Amino acid sequence: MKKLTAPLSREDALSLRAGEHILLSGTVYTARDAAHLRMLSLIAEGRPLPVDLEGQVIYYAGPTPTPEGRPVGSIGPTTSVRMDAMTPALLEKGLRGMIGKGGRGQAVIDAMKKNGAVYFAAIGGAAALMASCVTDLQVICWDDLGPESVKRLTLHELPLIVAIDAQGNDAFAMGQAEYLTTAE
C-alpha cells in the first residue's frame, strides 16, 4: 500500500488514482462547516487564513473530547458535500487534499482538476479504530467552536481511499459500476 506524508506536493496529488488505498502520515488540519465559513469571511476581507493552505490537507472531522492519557478521542470523517460550496475558494489558496466521506459536486471536482488536488475518503463511523492513527492533537484557532475548532493533527498511517483523484475520476461511481457488473 502506498504511504504518503502530508503536506502533499502537487506531484503526490497527481500520482494518485481513484480507488487506490493509501496510508497517510504527517500533519493535517481539521475544519468543518463553521470553520469553513470563517475562512471564507477572512478571504472575502482579504485577511490571512489561520494556516497557509499551500500543500495542506484538510480533514472534515470533529473528534470527541480527548480522554486522559490518550492523544485524541474518537475521530472519523463528516459528510464532505456540506463543504462543497466553500471548497473551490480554498483550492485556489493551494489546498492539496481533503479527507471526508461521501461524494463531491462537479464544481469541486472541476476545481480539484484545475488545482491538482485530491479527495480522500476515510471510513465513516470507524472512529474508535482511526483514533489509533492520530498521535497528536493541538487546537490552532476558534476554540469557541468546540468540536468545530481548527485542530492540527499528527497522523501515523491513517488508512484512506482515494475517492476522487486529480483527474476527476470518482471511485464511488467506479466501485458501484464494478459491483453491479459482477452481480449481473
Added chain:
Amino acid sequence: MRELNASLITETVARLCVEANRNPPEDVCAALHQAASSEPFAPARDILDILVRNEGIARRENMPICQDTGMAIVFADVGQEVHIVGDFEAAVHEGVRRGYVDGLLRKSVVADPLRRVNTKDNTPAIIHTRLVPGDKLTLTVAPKGFGSENMSRLAMLTPAAGVAGVKAFVLETVRLAGANPCPPMVLGVGIGGDFEQVAEMAKRALMVPLNESNPDPFYADLEQELLAAVNQTGIGPQGFGGKTTCLGLHILQKPTHIAGLPVAVNVSCHVTRHATEVL
C-alpha cells in the same frame, strides 16, 4: 401512585447516553457481522471488516464508536401510576448534560439553528413522552448522528400513489443519500398518520430489533421487498459498491386521512444506537 425521584431519571439518562455511544445494540452488531461474512464483493468485505473491528475497539477501550455522538433523542413511556417527584424534562436534560460532559462525548448541539452557538453540553435533548398503563417508567436514549439524519426525507403522497409510490420514494431517498449516511444504513419508514406523526414513526422504526418483522404480514412482506430493492442499488459499504447497502429496514404504519398517504424515511447508519432502561 408509585413515587419516582427525578434525580433517578437524571442518573439513568446520563448512564444510557454513555452506554449507547460505546456499545451499539447486539442486533445491529450481529447484522454487521453477518453482512461481513456474506458480502460477495471483496472491496466491500474489506470495509465491513474494518467496521466490525471498530465496534470491538469501542467496546474494549470504552470509546465512542463514532465521533458524532449525536443529538440525544430520549423516548419516555411514563406509566399512569407513576408520580415523578421533581421536574421531569429538566431531569432528562441534566442527564444528557452529565452523560455528554462526564462521558467525554462530543457536544454537537447549537442553541439556535441560524445563530449557531454551541451549547457546550449537548443539551437540550429531544424528548418524546407517551403516557402508558402501569407504574413503570421506560427510558430509551437514542443518540442520532446528522450525517444520516440529513439524508432523511418526508413526502405527502396521494392515495393513488399507493404501494408503488411508497417504494419509489424510499428508493429515491436511498439513491439521494448515496455514500453520505455511512452505509450500510438502517432505514426507518413511517407510513400514514399526519405530517408530524409519520416522522416520529420513522424514527421509532429505527429502534425495532433488526431480526424482527412487522407483525402484519402485508407490511412484513413490504419490508422484505424494500430491503431487497435497496440492496440491489449497488451503493454498498461507504458507497464504494457492494451488496450490503442496508442492514435492516422497518415500517411502522398508522391510520391516516382519506385524502393522504404520508411517508417518511429516517436514514440511520451502521452504528444505529439506542439503550433502554425500565425504572
